[in-house]
Amino acid sequence: MSSSQSQAQNASSSSTANGATSSQETRLQHFQRSITLLLFLWPSLTLAVTSQWGGPDSASKREWFAGTLIDLLCxxxxxxxxDAWIEELLLQVMEDEFEVVVDDGSAGEVAERLVRVRGECMRGEFGGVEELERRWEAKNKGKGTGTEGLFRKGEDQGDTSGSEDDEEDEDEEGDVEMDEAPQLVRVKEPVVPEVDEDGFTKVVKKKR
Incomplete structure (x- = not known):
């Protein structure tokens, strides 16, 4: 085999490997996007945040919730x-963080949808995620809060300009902004899995 043929094969193999990695990353990113959207579109969680059942930092708790779920499910x-495992987790966090018992069956519906869209994303099928995006955009139509900023990984962390002004504006408004497009959020506080006597995993957020 000539040197040029060997180099061509190596380049092809490298390209295939990179393509596979990129495809896996894309599938995982779409699944993460679906997790965030499903939580932000969950009426029970939306009501808990708008009613501040989790206290004045209810909106931050929702972000923590999304980040925790992303880390655990990924x-x-x-x-x-x-879906039963996911439903139990959703119910636990709602009760622990927002002091509400969700008994309308919606947690199970969210869990089932998460399992379904997870399977779709792992197969490279993103129609379910796109449908969730359309629902979010329809919900916020005319409010200028689309899904463009969903997965701006690390961009906002490196851009500190105007952050102080933003914090001042938030303090002045004092209201929970429900129309803000859901962002890719990471866990702000350590998540400690605990296993109870029955073998069930509990998620505990360490208090500061």
Whole structure:
């Protein structure tokens, strides 16, 4: 085999490997997007935030909730958890953080949708995520809060200009802004999994 043929094969193999990695990353990113959208579109959670059942920092708790769910469901050991596991987690966080018992069956519906869209994303099918995006945009039509900023990884962290002004504006308004487009959020506080006597995993947010 000539040197040029060998180089061509190596380049092709490298391109294929990079393509596979990129595809896996794209699938995972779409699944993360669906997690955020499903939580922000969940009426029970929206009501808990607008009513501030979790206290004045209810909106921040919702962001923590989304980040925690992303980290847990995207962990390799949890990629095949079923909807019952997810539903139990959703109910636990709602009760622990927002002091509300969700008994309308909506947590189960969110969990089932998460499992379904997870399977779609892992197969490279993103129609479910796109449908969620359309729902979010329809909900916020005319409010200038589309999904453009959903996954701006790290961009906002490096841009500190105007952050102080933004904080001042938030303090002056004092209201929960429900129309803000959901962002890719990470866990702000450590998440400590605990296993109870029955073998169920509990998620505990460490208090500062």
């Amino acid at each position: 962990a390799p050991e949890n990629l095949d958890v079923d």
